[in-house]
Amino acid sequence: MADRQAFLQKIAHKLGRPTPTQVNRPRWTRHPWDHLCQGLTQSELVDQFEQELSALTGEVVRISTLQELPEAVSRWIQEEGCKRIVAWQHPSAAGQVLTETLNQLRDIHTTYWSSSAGREALIAAAEQADLGLVVAEHGLAETGTVVLYNRGEQGRLVSLLPTTCGVILHGSQIIPRLTQVLSQFKGIVPDYSCINLITGPSRSADIEMDLSIGVHGPGRIVVFLIDDHLS
Numbered sequence: 001m002a003d004r005q006a007f008l009q010k011i012a013h014k015l016g017r018p019t020p021t022q023v024n025r026p027r028w029t030r031h032p033w034d035h036l037c038q039g040l041t042q043s044e045l046v047d048q049f050e051q052e053l054s055a056l057t058g059e060v061v062r063i064s065t066l067q068e069l070p071e072a073v074s075r076w077i078q079e080e081g082c083k084r085i086v087a088w089q090h091p092s093a094a095g096q097v098l099t100e101t102l103n104q105l106r107d108i109h110t111t112y113w114s115s116s117a118g119r120e121a122l123i124a125a126a127e128q129a130d131l132g133l134v135v136a137e138h139g140l141a142e143t144g145t146v147v148l149y150n151r152g153e154q155g156r157l158v159s160l161l162p163t164t165c166g167v168i169l170h171g172s173q174i175i176p177r178l179t180q181v182l183s184q185f186k187g188i189v190p191d192y193s194c195i196n197l198i199t200g201p202s203r204s205a206d207i208e209m210d211l212s213i214g215v216h217g218p219g220r221i222v223v224f225l226i227d228d229h230l231s
Helices: 002-015 042-055 066-080 093-103 119-128 178-182
Strands: 059-063 084-087 109-112 131-135 138-140 145-150 164-170 194-199 220-226
Touching: 042 059, 042 220, 059 066, 066 093, 066 131, 066 164, 066 220, 084 093, 084 119, 093 109, 093 131, 093 164, 109 119, 138 178, 145 164
Parallel strands: 059 220, 084 109, 084 131, 131 164, 164 220
Antiparallel strands: 138 145, 145 194
16 A cells, blocks of 8 residues: 555656545446446346347357256256366355256266365366356346356356356346446455456457457357246
8 A cells, every 4th residue: 555655646746746645436427328228128138138149159048947957957968968067166046056967967077166176187177178167147238248256166267268168147137238247346346356258259360360269268158048037
């Protein structure tokens, strides 16, 4: 704090201004982006999320209730031939159901990300995994983005290193756009090491303007979307 204050004093001195003692957050009287989501129902936001993610070649598996999650996830894993999985043990109800489901799968090797486990072993497991399973805090309808909060047992590499990223998301947690997420960060940021926003599969076109998929992360993303907003 002393170094920060000294830095501010130096800047103020160079500018010929008094040293600032408090910075007041501006209050904006107009929010020109609000019209983009006015009048949309939750069902319309969910449908928009699915459309935007699908346009980015992301995949959405719609599930009526949380109780149907085990069958949907198990069937998808079997159909895709996944043999190695790395996953979060998320404290939410969906996270607990996911853990119970993975524990019952046969012939599947699952590694759970843990802050108490050896980091190198976890990284190796994530690199070799066919599927990384995480639980999203929010979905952004405007861009088809999923929002992940990372810390401890919720390692970021679970969503970055496997060839496919699988996301559990509640329809009720889908909000219009990034501005709604940013407004919540003030009381959340200190509790997490990273807030990760994922918009579709990894893609890059910075080498000779040639689009490449899966260079900097998973080349495939599938969202298991629980339609709890309809209940």
